[in-house]
Amino acid sequence: MSKLFEIALGIITSIGGFLDVGAIATAAEAGSNFGFQLIWAIVLGTVCVVFLVEMSGRLAAVSKHTLADAIRERFGFNFYILPLIAEVIVDFLVLGAEIGGVCIALQLVTGVHFQWWALPVAFAIWLLLWKGTFGLIENGISLLGLVTLGFVVATFELRPALPALAKGLLPTVPHQDTAHYLFIAVSILGALISPYLFYFYSSGAVEDEWDESDLGVNRAVAGLGMGFGSIVSLGVLIVAAQVLHPQGIQVDSYEQAALMLTQTFGYWGFILFAASLGIACFGAALEVNLDTAYVTAQAFGWNWGENLHPKQAARFSSVYTVFVFLAALLMVIGTDPLQLTLFSMALTAVILPITIIPFLVLMNDPEYVGQHHNGWISNGVVIFTIALAFILAIVAIPLEIIGG
């Protein structure tokens, strides 16, 4: 019974935890610009992320070591420093974007400009990390994330044409705006296959003291949780494609995306959009900020843990304390939140290969995963994702340069 409860809780958490500023922004961009054409990118990204998240959970449950620990130990610090630096830089931009998402949500509702909200939001994030436990953050905040299911409800209300949806499952390249199309495709994949998810998820599994008996829970949470989470992303894409695309509205600012649900739900649709954006981004901001402290502490072998009192893990707590306020400065100086989001998602795609390659080694290392090593399907998915990530990385760099 308690296992069932744990699975249910885990799935709910992942729905809330999965959706972040990147998923919402890229899906809205994709739907408003290209209709259903980019559905395949969400589906593809989800399959990859389900497998990789399952692996990082399995690694943690069997070896009691996080992904970051394992990479550092097996590949040596001189290798680990590369994903570490890449991850911290990307986390910084993504955290800025997540804080921006919360600020925009507050601006939508109150009319007070988002720059004013940056520091109060950063303070709220910090306070929760300072006072809260891992369970509170994981379950409490993510439970609120269920409001994002509003997008799924709206999808059903709008009755999209199924053949058109099915056509979107096949990757196609449009005749015009190809560069923009590819840029968004890369950003979608970057938003879904985020390295922070793997580091965070495996650290969470160690915080929750998982062992081999939790492997079933892990599989269910990774598969169903991430699966449901991406249904919300699909919902955003479909609603944007049904509501904004026919009007000719191409989202290049959150204000435009905010109109998405008003057609279906009226005034409450507007509030629902703001609430979804705000809560999803707030939850993700907590995770990204914690993730930075995790990867840094684990890099140097410091004591770490959200369940510890700050004074028991002083260096760990200092990292998230300083980092969240630094990232908030990105918003204070008035960086455009949507542009920052798209940029950081594409950058995520660039650093993917270096994060995923270690999976191939660690998940086949009997010392870490024992008899629970990867089968050929899992290894196949990892190899495919590495290949995909390399292509994305190569494509993303010129696209970013073109993007100016």
Next chain:
Amino acid sequence: MLDHEMSRELHLELLLGKLVTDSRGDRLGRIEEVRAEEQAGEWVIVEYLVGFAAIVERLSAWNIGTALLQLLGARKLHHGHCVPWHKLDLSDPEHPRLTCTIAELQGL
């Protein structure tokens, strides 16, 4: 005496990745792993693993590594060189040298 003692101290982590040449100056490969054993109550170094294959071995990814390399077209992946401790001269840690030739090493 003390000075002599100090100079005889060596940081293994700095030895990692150093190019090993044989007594004639031919290159053998880079040091990738160091093996230790307990002998008569103390832990001592017994051998050094040298060469690219040693990395693969260090990552205990031998099976998947060879499978992948074969997939990429590598016909035969020779295993790394195993250098016993007494065959490696570490008096200059920047340039470790074999005290024999590569051929003699393989004949061991």
Next chain:
Amino acid sequence: MLVACSQSPQDKQGDAITTTQSWIATARMTGEAWQQGKLPDAYTEQTLIKSQQKIVQQNRSKVIPSPLSEQLQQTLRQMIADVQQHRRNTIASSLEKLSNEQHQLESLAKNRGVQR
């Protein structure tokens, strides 16, 4: 647009027109939803002002002939004033004008071969 700087002048003009169309559509949808009481005042005002700014920004290279662009600015100013003074009944005529201008821009885009 994100890919603007790599493109030929024609593409650039096309992009400017598409972006302008997108912001006009945004203003229209916002105005209509506000009229029906589906949006808060502060958000509506901010979005209309942003639309106005974006349209001016896109028209730096004068892709839109000046009578039309002046009309557009006039209409948006009117709408913003309506929202500021909570005149839900008078915004209807502005919306009609905006829709009219939207059509003019659409035919202009068609003549230049810009497709959405």
Next chain:
Amino acid sequence: MDLIRDVLDNQIVDRNQRKMGKVDGIVVKLRDDRPPRLTYLETGATTLARRLHPRLHDWVANLASCWGAKQTKSLRIPWEKVRNVGIDVEVDIEAEQTSALAYEIWLREHLIKRIPGGQ
């Protein structure tokens, strides 16, 4: 035992299983006619920095000497204190009584405890 794979860069835990850093360096003593003997494990930022680049070592040492806990020397743990080498390296010492936690303690006293709720 594979020293690079199983010891270098692995987590060090003290006798109470408290994390006290990672193995940043392994010191051996060369001897005539006898195999090199493992003498110390080293843990500390300066040792780690030297592995990345020799110049980084001086830079980190300078930084460490003027900021925070002013701990420039890495901690040396005699090999005899190593109890167990699994995925973690367990050593028979008390972390709090060594310099391994100098910065942890410094931050605790100077930053964490001064923030409300940090006591």
